Amino acid sequence: MQLSIVIPLLNEEESLQELHDWIVSVMRSHHFLYEILFVDDGSTDNSWDVVSRLSQNSPNVSGIRFLQNFGKSQALHAGFKKAKGNVVITMDADLQDNPEEIPEMYQMIAQENYQLVSGWKKKRYDSIIFKNLPSKLFNWAARRTSGVKLHDFNCGLKAYDRVVIKTIEVSGEMHRYIPVLAKNAGFSKIGEKVVQHQSRKYGKTKFGMERFINGFLDLITIWFVSKFGKRPMHLFGALGVLMFIIGFGFALYLGVDKLFIHPFGRLITDRPQFYIALISMVIGTQLFLAGFLGEILIRSKREENRYIVSEQTNNQKKEELHSS
Template identity: 60%
Template sequence: MDISVVVPLYNEDESLPELIAWIDDVMQKHNFSYEAIFIDDGSTDRSWQVITELKLRFASIRAIKFRRNYGKSAALNVGFAAAQGDVVITMDADLQDSPDEIPALYSRIKDEGYDVISGWKKKRYDPITKTIPTKLFNAATRKMSGIQLNDFNCGLKAYRHDVIKTIEVYGEMHRYIPVLAKWAGFSKIGEQVVEHRARKYGVTKFGLSRFINGFLDLMSIFFVGKFGKRPMHFFGSLGVLSFFLGIIMAIYIMVEKQVHIWNNLPYRNSTDQPLFYLALVAIVVGSQMFLAGFVAELVGRNAPERNQYLIEKEIN
């Protein structure tokens, strides 16, 4: 099969007939064999009923319905597990992503050898309350990941089959899939300008809380990707640094007091100095962080996946 189109959706019953008809038209024109996988993320409208009716007209439709709303990342993860196509394309169900982009995205993966192609909605129709935070997140993600993409959060993306079968998407990590792919060893990641269409039906399903959750997930990706198999390098380094900083401050306090005694100068008790308490906190925190790294290392060494590594090729 050439293409799997994975479409997560939540309360999008009005747009679904137009979307699948548009996808099918594009596929027929370019002679692609395809499947359209709709993941109903616990919709409370007629979305599932509409999908069931559309299945009678379009045999390429496959669908999965959650019992409740789990979020876009969960929907994509389930969709990726079900996808069978050589190239997997994701798009939103609200018609703001154009299926006409599919052939070009497919070509970038199949013909040019990319692992991931991320869409870039260069001209957007979103309100400023959404575009400004998005720009900030894109800048932060570029800085932390080293991946030079302008629009990490674009729902229109294309993936090589191996990529979606390797990564796991959860939390709010759907916007950071290129980062997950890079940490998994898929380094050929590109970008393509795509059309962003104004919303035709309904309202956006995302609130401001997604930006907070997205930032926390970005920190999780960065930490797990860099230190997941060697937590002692992170906690131990910070712990040792904090511990010795505390020791240096404590030595300074003692030396200063002794110098005042030798020269018959007035001096304060050690416990009367703020530096004493800073030194104490630094020593305690340093010890705790070192122990946390030690415990994390023990847990990691006993984890069943501690020696699982992604192998691209092998010759026997």
């Protein structure tokens, strides 16, 4: 199987047949061995009926149906798990992504050894105020925080080496940051291709302005995880030590003041500095313990992965000896 085309969809019954025919035309003209995998993310129209009919009429078409709307990330994750192709293409179902771009993106993965190729909708046919400008701001922030130099993180048209999509895990609303997830997983050869963007032909967009708010919150999350996820002690330990030093400093001040300067003054517990010292030391200890526990969990995970790799290597050696 050369190509798996994963298409998440939500209430796109008008466009599915046309999109399918367009993809099939491109696949046949380039003689690809392919599969088309539609993932219905809880559509309330007749989208699933169209997918069912297409799959009955063609062995190259299959579908996954969610009983309710879980989001694009979950739809892509389900499609990635089922995909069989050496190269996996993702695209939207609204006919705004052009299937004619697929052969060149496939060649970039198969022949130029890119691990991920992201589309760049350089010329867009969307609302300037509600989509273009927020998208430019979002992409600028994503480039600055992630270090991945792409112009259009949110383009649905992307190509992946099979190893990439079988390694990363897309959850929450992290589909916007699959290139960042891939980079954090060690896949560094990430490319970009200018793709043709088309105006929506049927229906209306399923995304509102809240996607940019959620996108920026997810960006903060992924920045935090990518920066400190492998070394939590560097953050929590440092903050914990700082808080503990502040608390200990206040406690030391109170002790010296009570013993040598104002021995007959107010009780230490009547002074606000006492509570600052107590809370700071408690919080500092908790933060340090959080970093310490995080380090233990990460080391345990690494040992588990090392054991799995070692076991797989030993099994392969046994198979080679048995075959010889």
